Amino acid sequence: xxxxxxxxxxxxxxxxxxxxxxxxxxxxxxxxxxxxxxxxxxxxxxxxxxxxxxxxxxxxxxxxxxxxxxxxxxxxxxxxxxxxxxxxxxxxxxxxxxxxxxxxxxxxxxxxxxxxxxxxxxxxxxxxxxxxxxxxxxxxxxxxxxxxxxxxxxxxxxxxxxxxxxxxxxxxxxxxxxxxxxxxxxxxxxxxxxxxxxxxxxxxxxxxxxxxxxxxxxxxxxxxxxxxxxxxxxxxxxxxxxxxxxxxxxxxxxxxxxxxxxxxxxxxxxxxxxxxxxxxxxxxxxxxxxxxxxxxxxxxxxxxxxxxxxxxxxxxxxxxxxxxxxxxxxxxxxxxxxxxxxxxxxxxxxxxxxxxxxxxxxxxxxxxxxxxxxxxxxxxxxxxxxxxxxxxxxxxxxxxxxxxxxxxxxxxxxxxxxxxxxxxxxxxxxxxxxxxxxxxxxxxxxxxxxxxxxxxxxxxxxxxxxxxxxxxxxxxxxxxxxxxxxxxxxxxxxxxxxxxxxxxxxxxxxxxxxxxxxxxxxxxxxxxxxxxxxxxxxxxxxxxxxxxxxxxxxxxxxxxxxxxxxxxxxxxxxxxxxxxxxxxxxxxxxxxxxxxxxxxxxxxxxxxxxxxxxxxxxxxxxxxxxxxxxxxxxxxxxxxxxxxxxxxxxxxxxxxxxxxxxx
Numbered sequence: 001x002x003x004x005x006x007x008x009x010x011x012x013x014x015x016x017x018x019x020x021x022x023x024x025x026x027x028x029x030x031x032x033x034x035x036x037x038x039x040x041x042x043x044x045x046x047x048x049x050x051x052x053x054x055x056x057x058x059x060x061x062x063x064x065x066x067x068x069x070x071x072x073x074x075x076x077x078x079x080x081x082x083x084x085x086x087x088x089x090x091x092x093x094x095x096x097x098x099x100x101x102x103x104x105x106x107x108x109x110x111x112x113x114x115x116x117x118x119x120x121x122x123x124x125x126x127x128x129x130x131x132x133x134x135x136x137x138x139x140x141x142x143x144x145x146x147x148x149x150x151x152x153x154x155x156x157x158x159x160x161x162x163x164x165x166x167x168x169x170x171x172x173x174x175x176x177x178x179x180x181x182x183x184x185x186x187x188x189x190x191x192x193x194x195x196x197x198x199x200x201x202x203x204x205x206x207x208x209x210x211x212x213x214x215x216x217x218x219x220x221x222x223x224x225x226x227x228x229x230x231x232x233x234x235x236x237x238x239x240x241x242x243x244x245x246x247x248x249x250x251x252x253x254x255x256x257x258x259x260x261x262x263x264x265x266x267x268x269x270x271x272x273x274x275x276x277x278x279x280x281x282x283x284x285x286x287x288x289x290x291x292x293x294x295x296x297x298x299x300x301x302x303x304x305x306x307x308x309x310x311x312x313x314x315x316x317x318x319x320x321x322x323x324x325x326x327x328x329x330x331x332x333x334x335x336x337x338x339x340x341x342x343x344x345x346x347x348x349x350x351x352x353x354x355x356x357x358x359x360x361x362x363x364x365x366x367x368x369x370x371x372x373x374x375x376x377x378x379x380x381x382x383x384x385x386x387x388x389x390x391x392x393x394x395x396x397x398x399x400x401x402x403x404x405x406x407x408x409x410x411x412x413x414x415x416x417x418x419x420x421x422x423x424x425x426x427x428x429x430x431x432x433x434x435x436x437x438x439x440x441x442x443x444x445x446x447x448x449x450x451x452x453x454x455x456x457x458x459x460x461x462x463x464x465x466x467x468x469x470x471x472x473x474x475x476x477x478x479x480x481x482x483x484x485x486x487x488x489x490x491x492x493x494x495x496x497x498x499x500x501x502x503x504x505x506x507x508x509x510x511x512x513x514x515x516x517x518x519x520x521x522x523x524x525x526x527x528x529x530x531x532x533x534x535x536x537x538x539x540x541x542x543x544x545x546x547x548x549x550x551x552x553x554x555x556x557x558x559x560x561x562x563x564x565x566x567x568x569x570x571x572x573x574x575x576x577x578x579x580x581x582x583x584x585x586x587x588x589x590x591x592x593x594x595x596x597x598x599x600x601x602x603x604x605x606x607x608x609x610x611x612x613x614x615x616x617x618x619x620x621x622x623x624x625x626x627x628x629x630x631x632x633x634x635x636x637x638x639x640x641x642x643x644x645x646x647x648x649x650x651x652x653x654x655x656x657x658x659x660x661x662x663x
Contacts, residue, residue, distance in 0.1 A: 001029040011088040025051040027193040034189035037062045041188035043171045045179035048380035052172040056137040059170040065134025081113045116153045121501040133164040141171040145417040151426035158452040177416040185457040198383030200391040206402040237357040249352025256358035258314040264338040265312040273335040274309030282333035283309040293320035309335035316606020344378040354382040354393045373414040419455035436498035442487035500623035506537040513565040530641040531584035534620035543583040
């Protein structure tokens with residue numbers, strides 16, 4: 001099937017031809033046959049690099065009205081925005097922050113790119129524009145099964161289908177065990193395929209060789225058999241990476257932690273990979289781009305590594321640094337990225353060879369195997385269309401676990417997508433939103449609204465009644481819902497909590513903290529007070545508290561006890577509270593003028609961690625201000641601290657975009 005045979009305007013046909021798209025890939029042709037250009041709902045469960053974005057564009061460009069593209073991450077949203085913005089004559093908007101508005105300006109665009117959290121928050125704030133949507137594209141729809149994001153994506157999709165009932169839905173998914181269930185929920189035609197534009201062979205490394213699933217083997221040279229066991233996996237990974245680069249390819253190496261990503265990059269950077277890949281000048285330029293994006297010790301280490309053609313990538317990096325690495329790798333100005341698994345679920349960074357060194361992660365109580373889907377997502381990055389004759393994915397093991405890795409990940413199927421909506425905290429959040437937005441006005445109305453969810457479609461007799469009743473009772477106790485005749489209604493507090501896009505538990509904690517602070521001696525209410533108030537809520541990320549700094553943080557807490565809304569002896573979980581004190585202390589020092597370099601060095605956090613904590617604190621301080629107004633409490637420290645946290649008119653490299661609560 002050729003592009004010029006599609007029902008596209010001539011300028012789009014010309015655009016795709018200029019992009020090198022003349023003939024459709026088989027999965028793309030199957031999507032056309034399934035009706036993606038005719039307004040029909042389609043679920044495309046196909047491998048990475050098989051043309052999912054083009055399927056999305058077909059739905060958006062042939063729709064009779066505005067379109068919405070929902071994706072899970074801000075970095076991915078930015079990437080898709082740039083792709084769609086290149087379409088001739090298409091007005092594209094992007095929105096990934098500001099959780100207290102309906103984003104009414106988005107109604108003026110032909111296509112809007114947004115995260116599911118942003119769409120959910122816009123709906124809560126009265127976004128009338130969603131009713132006019134003609135096409136809704138959902139990327140990474142398999143994230144319905146993810147505990148943190150899944151319920152929001154599920155309820156948002158159900159609400160969109162209710163509010164824009166005639167809108168076409170195009171859902172894009174990785175290959176999972178039950179795509180037919182997702183398709184049945186969305187009343188969609190299923191396009192399921194294992195076809196890839198570049199052949200992928202997957203294998204397991206052990207004892208200086210790789211056995212692949214196409215019955216071939218690869219001998220791995222350069223292995224030091226005298227390496228201690230603790231270094232064997234690292235050396236095998238380095239050897240596999242060096243071999244890929246020596247043969248003209250790029251490589252991605254996935255490891256379990258930030259520290260391991262940096263250690264592996266350090267091991268590789270002396271291997272002359274930039275020269276081996278013929279990118280010496282380009283790699284040196286990338287190093288300068290990293291330095292230009294902002295200086296910290298971590299950034300300088302990244303720049304030094306990038307100069308050798310090797311980069312590391314993890315959430316501890318500044319967002320600007322991650323973007324430089326991703327773009328440089330796509331442009332073939334870097335030979336290798338050593339990354340934590342988060343990169344696999346994000347932006348498009350294909351490579352000739354993917355090496356998955358670590359297949360287990362520490363969960364806080366022990367180690368467990370990574371989900372098969374997550375490992376397959378990593379492996380799916382192997383093979384660059386139009387650049388590589390093949391792609392290779394290698395799981396690093398040893399003689400003891402070789403068979404286990406083969407059975408689990410090479411032969412194993414990805415897990416089924418299962419709804420996470422039954423989670424009590426998620427139900428509390430979305431029940432409040434359904435009532436506060438007027439979608440439901442009773443327990444029966446909540447159940448009716450939830451009847452359009454994936455959970456309901458998977459359960460013939462969904463037993464949510466009892467749980468929803470309990471959740472409503474909890475929200476009434478929190479003063480967020482109240483009886484209203486024979487039904488229920490949101491209180492002013494509940495409506496504000498929903499609009500501010502914080503969890504009900506966060507809203508409850510903010511009310512308690514605000515009232516406590518208002519009763520304190522005014523001289524004790526400081527920026528630290530405001531920050532401790534928001535940092536101890538469920539919506540703030542924890543900050544790791546090392547054993548060596550615990551005593552110093554305990555002493556700090558004792559010295560500043562009068563400034564806290566929760567006393568040391570009042571904390572239900574003292575260790576978690578002490579972690580929140582650390583976060584508040586870091587942010588208080590930032591407000592007082594400490595530099596990012598000083599905080600990163602002093603508190604053993606990454607620049608990216610500091611970014612995310614500043615973003616969240618700004619959002620939560622704004623929510624606290626709005627909630628304080630509802631409960632009729634004046635607490636000037638909230639506003640003054642937020643203004644000092646991200647000063648108005650700050651330079652771009654001193655601030656960050658508004659945060660997605662789950663990014």
